[in-house]
Amino acid sequence: MFDNAPESTNNTLGSVEKAFTILEQLRRSGTIGVSELATALEIPKSTIHIYLQTLRKQGFVVQDDGEYALSYRFLEYGGEHRNRSRLYEVARPEVDKLASETGEVANLGIEENGLRVLLYKSEGPEAIHDNAPIGEYAHMHWTALGKAMLAHYPTSRVESIIDTHGLPRANEHTITDTDELVAELEDIRERGYSVEDQDRRHGVLTIAAPIVDRQSDEVISSVSVSGPKNHLDDNNRFEELVAAVKKAANVIELRYSHY
Structure with a gap:
């Protein structure tokens, strides 16, 4: 019935978990290329690329010379939350x-x-x-x-x-x-x-x-x-x-x- 629904396990969305796994690896690596990221996480390059482009479009990842890193958008979110x-x-x-x-x-x-x-x-x-x-x-x-x-x-x-x-x-x-x-x-x-x-x-x-x-x-x-x-x-x-x-x-x- 829900053929296009995201993968889910234990009442969680697998796609969201995967996105945060990628973000966590970016946090640890600082900057990293698609191939290195795919190897580190054992996820196909094509999948990694789609996630990175989505995160980049939303402003949470930046790209420079073929490598990716976290953006300062996280600082904005954390700062606003702390200030409250x-x-x-x-x-x-x-x-x-x-x-x-x-x-x-x-x-x-x-x-x-x-x-x-x-x-x-x-x-x-x-x-x-x-x-x-x-x-x-x-x-x-x-x-x-x-x-x-x-x-x-x-x-x-x-x-x-x-x-x-x-x-x-x-x-x-x-x-x-x-x-x-x-x-x-x-x-x-x-x-x-x-x-x-x-x-x-x-x-x-x-x-x-x-x-x-x-x-x-x-x-x-x-x-x-x-x-x-x-x-x-x-x-x-x-x-x-x-x-x-x-x-x-x-x-x-x-x-x-x-x-």
Whole structure:
């Protein structure tokens, strides 16, 4: 009856899934030709070409000298979506202030579909450049931002995230054991902040605190500072940064909940 209907599986459209598979490969590759893309995805060149031309017509892909890349249209979509966020509106000035006062990279994170999303970051005058892009997704247990939120989630939610995404290893410092992660989350709840001590990137230390909606008492976000481990790990410096991050989280909470 529906001879021309797109391929579908499990209540999803195969054609849409294929389009996003192509976009994901473009994201990873930067720029890539039709033949390379077809080989990488094991999809016929003719099919790849049709998808690319469709995406190009809609403005999501650009072509230059026979190679294709993502367009900045995604930046427009993401930017508009972020600007509608009340959290972003109230938190941005405090993240900028945190970066300015500490001289480090300050970050704002949220959780979406069980992953940490970098919603905003600001680099202080003495900060070592951080290559993490705005909008970056990462496993929650890899990052201080993610662990600060996980620590205040109900056990059932933490278990669901682990069931969905697992506990993959970023390097030898990453927690990959559920019991070990649960123990660390308990420590985070008690002290009020989380630490990413090279869990994901060698030589990088991050301190984060959760941001709570005081009307619902639910964690909605987290804020952090990041920098070189040998610079932040000094006792006095570390305690100063913990205090600064907690203060920023507190101010954001007040503004979000009462203004």
